[in-house]
Amino acid sequence: MRVNFVLSEVATGLRRNLTMTVAMILTTAISLGLMGTGLLIAGMISDMKEIYYDKVQVSIFLAEDVTEEQRAGIESRLESSPEVKSYIYESKDEAFERFQQQFSQQPELVENTPPDALPESFRVELVNPERYEVIKAEFPAGADGVDQVRDEGDFLDRLFSLLNGARNATIAVAVVQALAALLLISNTIQLAAFNRRNETNIMRLVGASRWYTQLPFILEAAVAGLIGALLAVGGLVLTKVLFVDRTLAGPIKAGIIPPVDWSAIALIAPVIAAAGVGLAGIAAYVTLRLYVRL
Amino acid sequence: MIELQHVTKLYPASSRPALDDVSTEIDKGEFVFLIGSSGSGKSTFLRLLLKEDTPTSGTISVNGKTLNTMSKWQVPKLRRTMGCVFQDFRLLRDRTVAQNVAFALEVINKPARTIKRVVPEVLEMVGLEGKAQRLPGELSGGEQQRVAIARAFVNRPLVLLADEPTGNLDPETSEGIMLLLERINRTGTTVIMATHDYHIVDSMRRRVIELNGGVLTRDQSRGVYGVGR
Secondary structure, X not given: OOHXXXXXXXXXXXXXXXXXHHHHHHHHHHHHHHHHHHHHHHHHHHHHHHHHHHHOOEEEEEOOOOOHHHHHHHHHHHHHOOOXXXXXXXXXXXXXXXXXXXXXXXXHHHHXXXXXXXXXXXXXXXXXXXXXXXXXXXXXXXXXXXXXXXXXXXXHHHHHHHHHHHHHHHHHHHHHHHHHHHHHHHHHHHHHHHHOHHHHHHHHHXXXXXXXXXXXXHHHHHHHHHHHHHHHHHHHHHHHHHHHHHHOHHHHHOOOOOOOOXXXXXXXXXXXXXXXXXXXXXXXXXXXXXXXXX | OEEEEEEEEOOOOOOOOOEEEEEEEEOOOOEEEEEOOOOOOHHHHHHHXXXXXXXXXXXXXXXXXXXXXXXXXXXXXXXXXXXEEEOOOOOOOOOOHHHHXXXXXXXXXXXXXXXXXXXXXXXXXXXXXXXXXXXXXXOOHHHHHHHHHHHHHOOOOOEEEEEOOOOOOOHHHHHHHHHHHHHHHHOOOEEEEEEOOHHHHHHHOOEEEEEEOOEEEEEEOOOOOOOOO
């Protein structure tokens, strides 16, 4: 294979079709960027699940007027319950401390909340998180110093379904964009093949192999796909530096939102690059097979 | 070397066959004129030999290989044994004469060393030794056709197919092109030339195959263009 020949064909092709090439690169970049974002959100969701689900599944909030005895009674029942894997006690002070940390970005809210406004509670991890109803029945609300029993899993489920929705929406938009990108690639390749029909006709007549004739076009698409992928990775890096690390610094520090690590981006980058190069190359190949006589 | 047996070619758009039960044989080293009016099937004849198209029925073999059963990936190999020249030259306008000729070798993966050696050789043979660095647009029609012939011949094909190679040229220039084709023929290359030009056919007295509405109506060695002309 005469590498120089093929590469110069690729460069000429990209240059001749500059506007289409730019359009192809940009749509590919947006699509891949959204795909990367979707993957990052997915990673974040699973990190968050680890943070939250592991810690707490059921909270037993104690009544204002709970007695020492009642508290000890609840504790010993938790201790002996086969449903309970572990539990921690959170006093009013601790609850307030956690509250302060969680809402450090909203100082007015913290200021307007008196330190004793938050109830003390037992945070319980169940052997089987699905068995929440059993615990709820065991500690009826309003009796024996129990104010209410709340399934944190239920709240988390709602939170995560929201995050999952965000992820799915991002990926859906990415897929639509990818479709647009594929059609653009297909169009660009048809145009490129038309522009170079003299060359390819001669190649066909003098007996150049199909592969040799097609390769410049496929590489052209693949190069555009690669540039698009690089732009997409650049976009992810910028999003991390300018948005995630700045705007979300508070909640990240407080441990509410897991940080977006460089390692996560480094893991996603090759996936994006492979997707960009692969999809563009395949789209070009299919286009040549279907529409272009080489 | 080239054999057609009862070859018929029907195009979907037309009810009349482009070629109708054509059988003939062409030996290695022959010089054959393919004549007939426009639409008589000359171009279809050449296209079928190149396997640009497949016959509707009948068999074609070139160099001992049956084209009908040839798989797609073998076609480039077949075409490497054939050179093509056209009325409209089909040169790449943005490449020099030497680059145009070299292109035919580059795309079939010939080593750069070989290309460097054979391109000047073939340019000298067609009489363009001083013009290797010119662009096609700077050359006369006759010179451009010489470039096209050089490109067709540079890989030393067994067969040279020429589709009205003198169609755009004045008689004097045409004569030069014919001398060149004869010279190529003398190296052992089979030449099949489709043409309208009866002066050329009459003066060369080579084998003539005449097609008329897709039917082979005459096959005559040392023939002239029109009987009784």
